[in-house]
Amino acid sequence: MADVQTQNLLATSFDLFAGLESTNHEQIVLCQDHATGLKAIIAIHNTVLGPGLGGTRFWHYAHEKDAIRDAMRLSRGMTYKASVAGLNLGGAKAVIIGDPKMKSEALMRKFGRFVENLNGKYITAEDVGTTTRDMEYVNMETDHVVGLPESMGGGGDPSPVTAYGTYMGIKASAKQAWGNDSLAGRSAAVMGIGKVGMHLLEYLHKEGVKLYVADINDSALQAAASQFGATIVSGEDMIGLDVDIFAPCALGGIINDATLPKLKCAIVAGAANNQLEDEKIHGDALKAKGIIYAPDFVINAGGLINVYSEYNGYVRENAMSQTENIYNTILEIYKKSELENVNNQQAAILHAEKRIHDMMLVHSTY
Ligand code: NAD
Numbered sequence: 001m002a003d004v005q006t007q008n009l010l011a012t013s014f015d016l017f018a019g020l021e022s023t024n025h026e027q028i029v030l031c032q033d034h035a036t037g038l039k040a041i042i043a044i045h046n047t048v049l050g051p052g053l054g055g056t057r058f059w060h061y062a063h064e065k066d067a068i069r070d071a072m073r074l075s076r077g078m079t080y081k082a083s084v085a086g087l088n089l090g091g092a093k094a095v096i097i098g099d100p101k102m103k104s105e106a107l108m109r110k111f112g113r114f115v116e117n118l119n120g121k122y123i124t125a126e127d128v129g130t131t132t133r134d135m136e137y138v139n140m141e142t143d144h145v146v147g148l149p150e151s152m153g154g155g156g157d158p159s160p161v162t163a164y165g166t167y168m169g170i171k172a173s174a175k176q177a178w179g180n181d182s183l184a185g186r187s188a189a190v191m192g193i194g195k196v197g198m199h200l201l202e203y204l205h206k207e208g209v210k211l212y213v214a215d216i217n218d219s220a221l222q223a224a225a226s227q228f229g230a231t232i233v234s235g236e237d238m239i240g241l242d243v244d245i246f247a248p249c250a251l252g253g254i255i256n257d258a259t260l261p262k263l264k265c266a267i268v269a270g271a272a273n274n275q276l277e278d279e280k281i282h283g284d285a286l287k288a289k290g291i292i293y294a295p296d297f298v299i300n301a302g303g304l305i306n307v308y309s310e311y312n313g314y315v316r317e318n319a320m321s322q323t324e325n326i327y328n329t330i331l332e333i334y335k336k337s338e339l340e341n342v343n344n345q346q347a348a349i350l351h352a353e354k355r356i357h358d359m360m361l362v363h364s365t366y
Contacts (some may be wrong), residue, residue, distance in 0.1 A: 016068070023076055026052075028068065029122075031114040036107040039064075040114065043071035045091040046079040048356050048363070048366075053146070053307070055127025055140075056111070058100045071095045077108025077273065077297055083158055084329060085301040085322075087308050092122045094239070097330040100129040107260055108134045112120045112141030120144050129143055146307040158303035163199030165323040166271045169299025170204075170245060172330040173267045173292050177244075181327075184208040187243040190348070191235060192250025193220040196271040196282055196300075198274035200249060201228045214238040240264060241310065253277040255293075260285050269294035278344060283343035295348035298333060 020028065029042040044052045050323075054075055056243045071093050079091025096111060106247040115124050115138065126135050132149050139145045139152070147155030167338040170188075175181040191196050194215075201211060201224055211230035214237075215221050224230040233241065240262040252274035255263075255271075260282060268275070268291055275296045275342035276282040286293045302323040309319040337347035 005022065009300060013042070014024035019069075019072065023072055024073060025075070028071070029114070031111065031117065033110045036104065036110045037098065037102060037112050037152055038096065038107050038114075040094055040096045040110045040111055041067055042094045042114070042118070043068070043092060044118075044122055045072070045075040045093075046356065047081075047090035047092075047121060048360050049090050050088040050281060051123050051144075052078070052090040053082065053123040053304070054091060054093040055092035055125040055147070056130050056134075057127040058096045058098065058103065058129030058134075060099050060106050061095070061097050064097065066099045067095045075107070079299050079356070080305055080349055080352040081297040082308075084298050084333075085305055086325070086329075086351065086355075087305065089304075089308060093127075094122070094124055096129075102310060103130075103134065105137050108137035109141050112138035112145070115144050116142035122242045130136075138350075146310045148310070152312075153310070155306045155310050155316070157195065157305040158274065159195035160199045161284045161306040161316075161319050161323055162271055162300055162301075163203065163302070164251075164320055165302030165305070165326045166196065166200055166247070166269065166299050167203040167271065168324055169294045170247065170267065170326040171331050172267045172327045173245075173269050173294050174336075177266050177329065179294050182207070182269045186245065187212070188245040189214070189233070189238045189241050189243045190224075190230075190245055190247045190249055191270070192248065192272065193217070193224050194249065197247075197249035198224065200271065201230065205229070209245075211241060212238060212241055222359070228355055245269060246270040248275050255286065256283045257282075259291070263289070263291060265291060267292045267294070268283075269299060270296070270301040272296060274298065278364040279345045279349075280343070282356055283345040284294075287337075292334070295333065295342045295345045298330055298348050301326060 027044040032041040074093040082089035123144045150156040171181040178232045189212040191214045205228040212234045213224045213230040221232045239259045245267045246265040247270035249271045255276035306319045337344045
């Protein structure tokens, strides 16, 4: 698959056009403004299904090429996420290079003007290092921004919707593993009790799941223990716990050569992005171990569905009911994985690519 090849190419060399070609990116926009110190990259991966939507990350990258790689990797992920979720959206992502502490109204508004210049081909939102307040500044210069506060007609914090989709993905995975989607009496280890993890605990607790939690934030752990009776464990111990479900909700790359041999769970299903350090190697290894892996970009799409809902006059119930469909989608992907004898991550990518291909044919006549 283009995947591993692409990752290798991006990791070992920096031939920009070769990189764009291998990932089939449409466009990369470099934005520079001396007065505000803005240095931003907007990567537009694919707009067959609709405008490219993806948040703006503000990060102190060591090298410019790292920022370009990150924007490219993340924008490609957005294409797949939107496609599998059945949204009429393409994939894109922006990164602003610098210390988030250097943020100013002027810098964010200047960035907004660059977004505006793309005439709606790129729609931005908040991401790591940017806040709703930053998006309010961007919104002063462009309408092509989502994820605004509810007071401004936006959908507000998407995390509860992301958690609901993740919960649906866990239930569908239970159905696949045990023929029944009830989680009562099951056990789950949730790594990362942040905005998504805490909401996920609530759903699991309500269904009678025995919970284990790990985080680097002690107050989040104490809250999880007191509200949901969760048992606190260290991150390292969590990997080898004999539980039914492991739900990574913190960082990417948690499924790797070091963690894989220790896993004893039946299901890996969580909200964290890019959980497999290598999509092919670690996706295959999970399959070989008989562990059901719920592709992250499929089950954490609730946040994207939530911001997309802002286009039709935001109603949270509508976003939640569309997110519920993640249950059916994930079961379709498991079926595809069996039929085509590929790992679940690859099956999800094939599912996404098929929809993009089919819609390209639909758009081939005026
Ligand atoms: P968050 O920052 O609110 O929570 C992350 C939590 O992980 C924090 O409590 C943090 O202390 C903890 N953490 C960080 N490093 C850790 C480590 N080494 N070990 C254990 N815990 C650690 O983020 P969030 O919004 O809850 O998102 C969680 C994950 O889900 C992220 O990977 C994010 O990209 C992904 N995601 C979130 C959304 C959303 O709607 N918020 C949507 C899609 C995907």
